[in-house]
Amino acid sequence: MNATVETIDFDQVFADITARLKTDTERRIRPPLVRIWDGNWALRGEVHNEISAKFSAIENDTGIGTIELPAHYYLARWMTNHDARSTDNIFITVDKDGARWSGMLDDLEQIKDENGQRIVRATFKHDIEHLRHIIAYSNPFLLPEVQFPKVFVCFGPARWSLLLTLFLNLLRLESHLWTLPDDPLDPRSWLNLDTTTWSQVVKPLAILDDRSPFAIVHSRFKTMYEVSKSIVADAQLTWEPRRWLDGDPEPWPGGRVRHGALVWDLVDSSGWSTETSFAGNLFDGLVRAVTRIAADGFNQTVEEIRDPTFPEEYSRPGWKGTVPRAPGIILRDGDRTGVVSTSFHWRPATDVGFVTGGHSAPGVNEMLAAAVNLIGDLTSLALLLPPLGGTASELLKPLFMDVFGAFMKHRDGARARKLGWSHYFETWCDGADRAYSLNALIALRTGRWRTREQTTHTLKVADGYENLRIGQRGYGNAWLGTRIGTTVRDWGQAGRVYVDRITEIVLAWDRDTTPTWDITVGHREPEDPLMKGLEMLDELAGLARDLGVL
Numbered sequence: 001m002n003a004t005v006e007t008i009d010f011d012q013v014f015a016d017i018t019a020r021l022k023t024d025t026e027r028r029i030r031p032p033l034v035r036i037w038d039g040n041w042a043l044r045g046e047v048h049n050e051i052s053a054k055f056s057a058i059e060n061d062t063g064i065g066t067i068e069l070p071a072h073y074y075l076a077r078w079m080t081n082h083d084a085r086s087t088d089n090i091f092i093t094v095d096k097d098g099a100r101w102s103g104m105l106d107d108l109e110q111i112k113d114e115n116g117q118r119i120v121r122a123t124f125k126h127d128i129e130h131l132r133h134i135i136a137y138s139n140p141f142l143l144p145e146v147q148f149p150k151v152f153v154c155f156g157p158a159r160w161s162l163l164l165t166l167f168l169n170l171l172r173l174e175s176h177l178w179t180l181p182d183d184p185l186d187p188r189s190w191l192n193l194d195t196t197t198w199s200q201v202v203k204p205l206a207i208l209d210d211r212s213p214f215a216i217v218h219s220r221f222k223t224m225y226e227v228s229k230s231i232v233a234d235a236q237l238t239w240e241p242r243r244w245l246d247g248d249p250e251p252w253p254g255g256r257v258r259h260g261a262l263v264w265d266l267v268d269s270s271g272w273s274t275e276t277s278f279a280g281n282l283f284d285g286l287v288r289a290v291t292r293i294a295a296d297g298f299n300q301t302v303e304e305i306r307d308p309t310f311p312e313e314y315s316r317p318g319w320k321g322t323v324p325r326a327p328g329i330i331l332r333d334g335d336r337t338g339v340v341s342t343s344f345h346w347r348p349a350t351d352v353g354f355v356t357g358g359h360s361a362p363g364v365n366e367m368l369a370a371a372v373n374l375i376g377d378l379t380s381l382a383l384l385l386p387p388l389g390g391t392a393s394e395l396l397k398p399l400f401m402d403v404f405g406a407f408m409k410h411r412d413g414a415r416a417r418k419l420g421w422s423h424y425f426e427t428w429c430d431g432a433d434r435a436y437s438l439n440a441l442i443a444l445r446t447g448r449w450r451t452r453e454q455t456t457h458t459l460k461v462a463d464g465y466e467n468l469r470i471g472q473r474g475y476g477n478a479w480l481g482t483r484i485g486t487t488v489r490d491w492g493q494a495g496r497v498y499v500d501r502i503t504e505i506v507l508a509w510d511r512d513t514t515p516t517w518d519i520t521v522g523h524r525e526p527e528d529p530l531m532k533g534l535e536m537l538d539e540l541a542g543l544a545r546d547l548g549v550l
Contacts (some may be wrong), residue, residue, distance in 0.1 A: 011184045031179055032507065034067070036075050039087025041260025045075050051119060052510035055094050055101045056126075059480045059503045060232050060239050063386050065092065065103055071118035079108055080120060091260075092124050093243060096507060096515060097471025097478060102127050102243040127241045127262055130200065134220035140168040153438065154217040155308060157210035158235040159266045161217040162228050166200040174198040179478050196256045203252050203265040212237060212268055216438050230300070230431070230446045236501065238267045238481035269481030269501070291414040300432075329478060330485035330497055344488045347454045352416040353426030354447040357407035357435030364405045408435040424450035427451060431446060455498055456522040466528055468506060469518040478502060478519075485496070486521055496541045498522075 034047035047067065055065035067074040090105035095465035103124035111119045138147040154161045175192050188348055195201050213235045219227045231317050232239065243263050251263045333339050359365075376389030409426065416423060429447030468484075469476040478484060485497040504520035 020224075025095060027097070030470075031509065032094050033517055035093050035095075037091040037093070037260065038085065039089030041091065044078055047075060049073050050511075052508075053094075054506065054508040056149055056504065056506045057099075057101060057480055058126070059501070060128070060229070060237075062129040062505075063101075063103075063125065063134070064106075065094070065101060065124040066121060067092070067124075068119050068121045068464070071120050076120040079105075079122060080110065082108075090122070091243075092122075094243070094507065097469070098473035098475030099471055100242055101507070102130070102241075103191070103303065109233055127243065128239055130224040130241065130262065130510055131228065132223050133222045134166070134169055134173070136165055136169050137172065138220050140172040150220065152217075152219045152295075156207060156214060158212040158215040158231050159237060159268065160205055160210040160212075160216075161203055161215055162231060162237075162263070163202050163266055165219070165227065166216050166224055168200065170200055170202060174200070177251055195291055197258055198261060200262040200264065201257050203255075203263055205266075211378045216442060218438060218442075230442060232266070232447075234449055236268070236481070240265045240267045240480075249404045258548070267481060269479070269483070329482075330487065331468065332487045342488070343458045344456070347390075349415050349419060349453045350422045350428040352413075352419065352449045352527075353409055354429050354444045355407060355409045355427040356432045356440050356443045357431040358402070359406055359435070360402050361405040361434065361436035365401050368400045368404070369397065372400070373381075405435055408440060408444075412448065432470070454522065455500060456520070457498060457500070458518075460519045470519065481503060 032053075034050070034053070036044045036047060038044055046068070049070060051068040051070065053065075053067040056063035064282055071077070071080075073408060078085070082088065090526040092101075092103055092105070103126045105122060106125045107123040109121045109123070111121060125222055136152060137144065138150055138152050140152070140477075144147070152165070154165055156164075171193075172197075174197075213233060215231045217227060217231065226241070231237075241262050244249075244251050244259070244261050244263050246259045251257055257263060271368055281532060331337075331339055335343055373389035376392035377387045378389075380387050380389065427447055429443040431443035434440065468478060470478055472479050482502050484502060485499045487495065487497055498521075500522040502519050502521055506518040508518070509515040
């Protein structure tokens with residue numbers, strides 16, 4: 001019996017590939033879907049007459065979006081007629097390649113140029129700004145006037161712990177247990193445990209499904225931004241707030257939320273604690289490794305994985321995405337590549353010692369006071385005098401309070417050996433005022449992360465270059481937090497690949513150009529001195545609130 005041999009219609013295969021590439025090109029150059037909503041998330045209209053627009057998404061920080069419209073455009077007239085609007089708040093959503101940028105109006109400006117043309121410029125803040133406006137109570141279940149214990153502490157995997165902390169405080173805000181609801185006459189708004197009516201919800205996560213590093217989440221009336229800032233940086237997690245709109249897929253299997261609700265999630269796109277690529281070169285391939293935290297909770301090492309498996313996802317036809325342990329995107333710098341412009345920075349690590357503290361470790365001052373009290377009483381008893389231990393303790397307190405165990409230092413020997421015998425010695429780590437406490441450990445970890453070796457690679461890539469597709473939900477293979485590889489021509493070892501995460505994405509377009517994505521790979525520093533000042537104020541405010549807590 002003759003076996004049937006299946007033949008391949010090469011013309012049909014070629015036609016299918018051509019059609020797929022054409023469809024992909026048309027999708028990439030298609031303008032974003034921009035919609036304006038009022039404060040109750042009622043649609044006011046789609047924007048189709050913008051002069052220019054630019055929307056920035058920054059990892060774990062507030063991006064800014066601006067859009068310019070003719071003053072006579074109906075949406076511009078609706079926004080500027082604020083006295084007649086039913087709600088003051090204005091929201092915007094920008095959908096492009098599966099990604100959704102959403103934010104709240106921050107500033108509305110009308111400009112008249114020298115030609116007499118009037119332009120309305122609307123500035124929006126990304127929805128991650130809400131983290132700065134949610135305070136993590138010491139005890140979310142009690143009145144603010146009655147807070148016991150003094151500090152909220154949650155120990156567990158970083159993603160689960162932060163999401164749980166956010167959920168408990170959203171429960172406090174949305175259930176109106178101790179505060180008046182917006183409509184006090186509606187009985188359903190009192191003790192509201194129906195999450196389908198909440199304005200913000202947290203995407204569920206089982207603790208057993210969380211592979212992120214363990215962290216100590218603590219707060220004494222800090223904002224959620226302050227609470228999570230160091231933890232998400234240390235664990236390389238990315239906050240992902242996304243507005244759910246009617247017609248979208250379920251926010252999670254079986255999940256039901258109201259139209260316009262903000263769904264919070266923490267995404268581990270880096271694979272930092274499981275298996276990922278840290279570096280490599282074009283000739284030997286990328287090196288796969290995993291980060292290990294030492295038993296002291298401070299030191300960390302990178303262990304290379306021998307004989308790693310290659311992800312099978314890359315072999316699936318039509319699959320879009322990137323796997324952290326083997327990033328499938330490498331942007332090559334050269335004369336005939338799609339990298340239009342590039343700026344590369346490398347900074348070596350600085351300090352090798354980390355100091356924090358100010359007050360003695362818990363129990364030290366108390367033990368010394370008890371010892372002085374006991375010695376004074378025994379001495380008084382021997383001299384047939386009244387007990388003078390308490391008096392002696394009060395008089396000698398200035399001499400022994402916060403003298404023993406008030407400060408602590410940790411030295412990174414591996415970093416010192418790598419830097420050489422001449423290096424910066426030590427740095428002060430803000431964020432803790434008491435040595436040998438949970439705050440102190442976190443402050444030391446934060447100081448080590450702040451002084452680490454850093455690479456920053458800012459690129460402008462031609463649209464559709466090689467296999468880079470910016471987008472989400474099956475439309476792209478890269479977004480905030482995604483690890484990708486980049487090369488730098490005439491820099492260091494030939495073919496060296498630097499692997500780091502995308503930390504900023506900017507979508508920009510105007511009437512004369514198609515939408516383009518600009519990406520920043522690696523460590524991101526605020527360029528505006530005012531932004532740096534605000535970050536320092538945030539840190540000082542958090543330090544002031546924590547004085548004497550632990």
